[in-house]
Amino acid sequence: MKILVINAGSSSLKFQLIDAKKKFDTLYRGIADGIGKKSCFFRAAAGKKNIFQKKVFKNHEQALKEALKILLSEKIIESLGEIKAIGHRVVHGGEIYMEAIRIDPKVKKTIKDLFHLAPLHNPPNLEGITACKKLLPNVPNIAVFDTAFHQTIPEKAYHYPIPGYLYRKYKIRRYGFHGTSHKYVSGETYKLLKKKKGKIITCHLGNGSSLSAIINGKCVDTSMGFTPLEGVPMGTRSGSIDPSIPLFLMEKENLSADEASELLNKKSGILGVSQISSDVRDILKKAKLKNKKAIFTLELLAYKIAMQIGAFAASMDGTDAITFTAGIGQNAWYIRRDICKYLSYLGVKLDAAKNKMNKEKIHKTGSKVKVFVIKTNEGLQIAKETLKVLRKA
DSSP states (O other): EEEEEEEEESSSSEEEEOOOSSEEEEEEEEEETTTTTTSSSSEETTEEEEEEEEOOOOSSHHHHHHHHHHHHHHTTTSSSEEEEEEEESOOOOOOSSSOEEEHHHHHHHHHHHHEEEEEEEETHHHHHHHHHHHHHHTSSSEETTTTTGGGSSSSHHHOOOSSSSHHHOOOOOOOOOOOOHHHHHHHHHHHTTSSOOOOEEEESSSSOEEEEEEEEEEEEEEEEOTTTSSSSSOOOOOSSSTHHHHHHHHHHTTTTTTHHHHHHHHHHHHHHHHOSOHHHHHHHHHHHTOOOHHHHHHHHHHHHHHHHHHHHHTTTHHHHTEEEHHHHHHHHHHHHHHHTTTTTTTBBOOOOOHTTTTBBOOOTTOOEEEEEEEOOOOOHHHHHHHHHEEEEE
C-alpha cells in the first residue's frame, strides 16, 4: 500500500510517498517552496534522480499537481490509483483530537474553527487537504495532529494558574507541539532500551525546539505551551520569559501587540542573544574565534535546555533515557556535550568520542541514564498513523 504524506505550510508543500510495507520505504520526496511568491522552486528526489525546477506556483493545488505529474513521469507509480491514502500533518487539533482521524466535512470544519489557535499553520494545512480532495477525490485523507500526542498530559500539567473562566472561555492551556516527532522518537528510544515501559525525555532541538516527558509511551508534560513560543530558547523565539516583560516593553517602547509578538517570535532566541544568526552553526564559527556573544549564546542555550530536562526528570521522579533529535539535537554535538555537563547528578555519563561522531548511543557503559541521538522521521510516523486509521475502518 502506497501512502502520500503531505505537510502544507504557509508558502510550502512538502510531500513524501511511502510504501507501507514492513519497512515503510520512501519512494519519493520533495518540496515546493515559495508558493504564491515570485521566487519559487520545486525540488524532489525520485529514485536515484534529483529534480530541481524554478517554477511559480500560485497555490498549493498547483504545487501538488506538479508533484503528482513527476511521480508519474518518473514511473515511481504507474497510475494515481496506486495511492491508497493521504496522511496530512495538521498542527492544531485543540482538545478534540487525541489521535489521527479520517477527514470528513466535520473534521475540516473543526480544523477551520481552530484557526485562531494556529493562524500560521492550520489554514495552509487545510489548503493542502482541499487540494488533495480535488486532485485525488477518491483517496481517503487522514489528519495527524501535532498536538494529539500531548493530549495525555494531566490537568495539573496543562492548566495554567490563571482564572478558570479564561481557560473555559478561550481554551487557554498547554497544548504542546512537535507531537509527531516526539511520538516517533520515543518509540525508537524504547526499541533501543529493549523495553516497552520506562521514563524518557525527548529533546526536539531545531529552529523550533521542544522537550517532552514520557512515561510508558504516554506524554505527561511538554515544554511548548498554548503556543510554540513557550519553552527553551529557539532560533528566533524567546522561549519562556517573565510574562511581564512584553507588557513592560509595550509601554516603554510603545509597541503594539503585533509588534511585541514579532519581537518575541522572530527577533529573539538565538538570534536575539547573539545578534549574529539564528543558526547554531554560525554561532559556533564565531565562538571558535572567541566572539563573546557567540560563546555566551551557546552557554545560555545549553543551560536552559538542561534546566528543562532537570524539571522533567523531577516531575517523573527520574528518567531512564534522554534522546536528542532534529537539526540541533542530531548534529550539534557541542550543544549535547554542554547540556550533559549539567546532568551528572542524574547519572548521565557521556562518551565524548561517540557524541562527537553523532553516534546513536552516546552514553558510556555504566551510565545510569542512557543518552541517544535519533534522526526524527515525522513523515514515517504520519504514514504509520494513517495506516492504523485505515485498518480500523
